[in-house]
Structures are given as structure tokens and as C-alpha cells.
Amino acid sequence: MTATIIDGKAFAAGLRQRIATAVTGIGGRGLVPGLAVVLVGSDPASEVYVGSKAKMTVEVGMRSFKHVLPADVPQADLIALVARLNADPEVDGILVQLPLPAGLDPDPVIAAIDPDKDVDGLTNTNAGRLANGRPGLVPCTPLGSMMLIRSVIPDLAGAEAVVVGRSNLVGKPIAQLLLAANATVTLAHSRTRDLAAVCRRADILVAAVGRPQMIGGDYVKPGAVVIDVGINRIPAPERGEGKTRLVGDVAFDEAAAVASAITPAPGGVGPMTIACLLANTLTAAHLRRGLEPPVV
Numbered sequence: 001m002t003a004t005i006i007d008g009k010a011f012a013a014g015l016r017q018r019i020a021t022a023v024t025g026i027g028g029r030g031l032v033p034g035l036a037v038v039l040v041g042s043d044p045a046s047e048v049y050v051g052s053k054a055k056m057t058v059e060v061g062m063r064s065f066k067h068v069l070p071a072d073v074p075q076a077d078l079i080a081l082v083a084r085l086n087a088d089p090e091v092d093g094i095l096v097q098l099p100l101p102a103g104l105d106p107d108p109v110i111a112a113i114d115p116d117k118d119v120d121g122l123t124n125t126n127a128g129r130l131a132n133g134r135p136g137l138v139p140c141t142p143l144g145s146m147m148l149i150r151s152v153i154p155d156l157a158g159a160e161a162v163v164v165g166r167s168n169l170v171g172k173p174i175a176q177l178l179l180a181a182n183a184t185v186t187l188a189h190s191r192t193r194d195l196a197a198v199c200r201r202a203d204i205l206v207a208a209v210g211r212p213q214m215i216g217g218d219y220v221k222p223g224a225v226v227i228d229v230g231i232n233r234i235p236a237p238e239r240g241e242g243k244t245r246l247v248g249d250v251a252f253d254e255a256a257a258v259a260s261a262i263t264p265a266p267g268g269v270g271p272m273t274i275a276c277l278l279a280n281t282l283t284a285a286h287l288r289r290g291l292e293p294p295v296v
């Protein structure tokens with residue numbers, strides 16, 4: 001079998017286009033959604049992601065507010081910034097880029113975000129809403145992964161789904177979303193016994209372990225849909241001394257030979273993360289004003 005490649009880059013571009021159209025529509029009524037992104041420190045990957053978020057926010061017609069704080073900022077100052085953003089009427093969405101530098105605890109910072117502006121969907125309130133099947137803001141990477149899954153399997157009822165990885169940012173919310181779509185869900189992790197055999201049960205296999213190319217072809221059931229959430233930078237001496245390249249958590253060539261559809265990494269789930277952040281900001285901007293959010 002040769003798998004269909006699920007083109008997340010193209011899907012994300014289409015989604016951003018639909019968001020831009022929706023933003024133009026509400027602009028006539030004087031509503032311009034605003035997204036505040038907070039970067040603490042100077043992690044190079046985080047700087048790139050935050051830069052892309054700011055650029056794409058403006059491209060879809062929203063307001064972008066970027067706050068950069070030094071790595072040694074006191075925790076109380078970071079929380080005070082979040083409090084100011086909570087109170088700012090021009091800000092509909094707040095995102096604190098993760099990971100935070102060593103010495104800062106992300107939990108109280110996330111807890112300080114107004115759940116109705118929590119466009120990362122990471123507060124306990126939004127996690128609880130997701131777990132209880134209530135409307136709320138859903139973490140961006142899981143939301144984007146679900147859109148890609150539904151592009152190849154519109155009806156997930158009864159499908160066997162295995163999610164490998166149990167982080168609050170990705171694994172747990174994807175499992176909740178799959179469950180809400182009536183899939184039969186197994187949440188596997190580093191302590192799961194015979195992980196390959198568990199994964200081979202999956203019609204939908206989601207890899208979110210953070211270990212480069214760990215999911216080999218022997219983990220994939222013939223005909224399965226494979227969603228690779230991993231983005232890992234590994235040495236690439238074949239490109240020259242000191243060079244690196246990005247790979248996912250899935251050994252792509254091996255898995256693609258067995259699966260029916262697969263996301264590449266890069267170019268799969270990653271680009272959906274920022275597009276879904278913009279979608280969540282649009283949703284938050286509507287809900288905060290008591291308006292029905294558009295379907296994008």
C-alpha cells in the first residue's frame with residue numbers, strides 16, 4: 001500500500017483564507033479580533049513560532065500584540081502581564097508560548113489566563129469543558145489534527161484510535177476529541193506494555209511522543225490513518241557538518257508503505273497549529289461578545 005499524503009500545509013492555508021474572509025465580514029460591524037502572544041526568553045524555535053503567529057495574525061486581518069519578556073522575569077511579573085491582558089478589551093486571545101524558561105512554573109501562569117481568552121485551551125476550565133463535552137476553547141494542535149483526520153475519515157464512529165503520548169498540550173486533548181467523535185480510544189504512553197501491538201489495533205494512530213521516528217512500520221495496521229504530531233530536530237551530517245533536519249515521531253517511509261493515509265512532518269500537523277490558533281481567536285472574539293462564532 002502507498003499512503004495518501006495528508007497535506008497539512010495546504011489545509012492550513014485554506015483554513016487561514018476562510019478565517020480572513022470571516023474577519024473581513026465582521027470588520028464591517030467594527031469587530032477586529034486581537035491576539036496577544038507572550039514570549040519569555042529567547043529559545044530560537046519559540047522565537048520562530050511566535051514570529052509566525054504574529055505575522056499570520058496580521059495576514060488574516062486581526063490585531064497582533066506581541067510581548068517579549070527576559071528569561072529571568074519574576075513569575076509575579078509574568079502573571080501581572082497576563083492579568084493586564086485579561087482586562088484589555090482589545091485582546092480576545094492570550095497565548096503564553098511554551099516551554100517557559102527553567103525556573104518559571106507554567107501552571108500558575110496558565111491558570112491566570114481568563115478561560116474565555118484562553119485560545120490555547122490549556123486552562124483547567126477549558127480542559128474540563130472538553131472532558132465534559134461542553135463548548136469551550138480546544139488546544140490548537142489537537143484541533144488541527146482532528147481536522148486532518150476528518151478530511152480522510154469524516155465519520156469516526158466505532159473506529160479504533162490509539163494516541164501515543166499523554167501530554168496536556170496534545171495527547172490528552174486529542175484523546176478527548178476522538179472520544180467525543182465516538183471513536184474507541186486507547187491512550188498509550190511510555191509505560192504501555194507491547195506498544196507496537198497496541199498501535200497495530202489502530203484504524204487511526206496518533207503519534208505524540210516527542211521521540212524521533214520511534215513509530216516504525218511494524219506499529220501500523222495495514223490501511224490505518226497515521227497522524228504524526230512530532231517535530232524533532234536531528235543531526236543531518238549528509239547535508240553538511242553541523243546541519244540538522246526536522247523529523248516526526250513516525251518513521252515516515254516505513255509507515256507510509258503500510259498506512260492508507262499519513263501526515264508528513266514537517267508539513268502535516270505543525271502548520272495546523274497556528275491556523276487553529278487564529279480560528280480559536282475568531283471563536284473567542286465572538287463568544288466574548290455573545291455572538292455565534294462562524295464555522296470556518
Ligand SMILES: Nc1nc2c(c(=O)[nH]1)N[C@@H](CN(C=O)c1ccc(C(=O)N[C@@H](CCC(=O)O)C(=O)O)cc1)CN2
Pocket residue numbers: 048049095096097098099120140141231246265266267268269270271272273274
Ligand atoms: N503555548 C503554546 N506553546 C507551544 C505550542 C502551542 O500550541 N501553544 N505548540 C508548539 C509550538 N508551536 C506553536 O506554538 C508550533 C510548532 C510547529 C509549527 C509548524 O508549523 N511546524 C512546521 C515546521 C516549522 C519549522 O520549520 O521549524 C511543520 O511542522 O511543518 C507551528 C507551531 C510548542 N509550544
